[in-house]
Amino acid sequence: IVERPTYLAAIQSFGMFEPQFLSVPLHHDGMDADALDRALSEHQVKLVYAVTNFQNPTGITYSSSKRQEIADVLKDRNVALIDDNPYSDLRFMGEEVAPMKAFLGDQAIMLGSFSKLVSPGFRLGWICAREEIMEKLIVAKQAADLHSSCFAQRVVHQYLVDNDINSHIEKIRAAYRRQRDTMVEAIEESFPAGVEHTRPEGGMFLWVTLPEGISSLELFGRAIKENVAFVPGQAFFANGGGENTMRLNFSNSDEERIVEGIARLGRAINSMMS
Ligand SMILES: Cc1ncc(COP(=O)(O)O)c(C=O)c1O
Incomplete structure (x- = not known):
């Protein structure tokens, strides 16, 4: 399940695995929780993918109450939510909202990135997920590219040591x-x-x-x-x-x-x- 609209590169990445995409409409405060509920009831869904802060492409951010509604819909179901979150530090107005992990616990897989804070060229990021998911992700990452460039990691590390991020x-x-x-x-x-x-x-x-x-x-x-x-x-x-x-x-x-x-x-x- 993805948002309608959703991040283009996510469509491309998931597309490699030839999934059946289900698109759930995105409103001004986040994904339509009723449509999400229906899609989960009508299909065997493996993953829900959402960009909950300043979404690419719409700029929309999920409200706290919407996050709670979505957590309530997902809670007792055997499905993970990927909360792709590279933009939350770039809030310049309004109130900060807690990440989906705060509402959903271990069912949420949280992604972060240095691409929007330091430099997109390094394409360095991080994942926060429960251990059994991390074990699988480490194998998948090794199969994809062995590891992220050590040089790029050292450059970013040194940047963070030398500067006030x-x-x-x-x-x-x-x-x-x-x-x-x-x-x-x-x-x-x-x-x-x-x-x-x-x-x-x-x-x-x-x-x-x-x-x-x-x-x-x-x-x-x-x-x-x-x-x-x-x-x-x-x-x-x-x-x-x-x-x-x-x-x-x-x-x-x-x-x-x-x-x-x-x-x-x-x-x-x-x-x-x-
Ligand atoms: C929602 C979203 N996820 C991921 C990325 C890419 O992050 P990274 O450079 O860490 O792969 C971007 C933009 O480049 C994005 O908009």
Whole structure:
């Protein structure tokens, strides 16, 4: 079971094993708990995968009450939840929420990463899971690549010894907040009525839903002529759909470029809608 939409690389990784994907709708406060319950009752499900903080691609974060509802649905079932959580340290507004492990205990497998805090190039992360799952994961990891690069691990270790990671996190949080605010303001100014967007409290992405019938793939073709790129949303749907959606990133460009980029995108959307 994955969210609808879900993280593209998770679709790709799971896809290698040719699973039957079941997509559960994602609302503003997390996965639809009733739909999750139904999917679990109607199918033999092995894994539930969720990005519960500042989700990639939507920027959505699960509320505390939603986490509790999902834990209640999963509790007595023989199924694990992967809580893929590389973004929780990047909260720049709102209240922190406890991870799924706090609601679900050992049934949750928690993933973390240095990719969003130190550098994506190292692709170093960690897993927190109960021992019998860790034993299997260690064998699977060895079969996949023997081990993560020792050199990369030493570089990150030394970085953490020599620097104050918390003050670095404060710095990027403040920058991402300004960039996010700039993008939200620019969208509200430049995009026509009928276009919806999320308002993330952290992370790197926000999600735009165009009016029904407007294809973000077609929009991409027009936007790229204006030198603006985004990720068409369709790629994040494991079972199809999302033709009128797109993911925008606010962490990579400075405020000036965000304003200009959104203005160009707004013109492209307007020209399609007329
Ligand atoms: C939800 C999610 N999980 C995992 C990753 C990748 O993490 P890592 O670089 O540690 O593989 C990303 C982004 O790159 C992501 O958005």
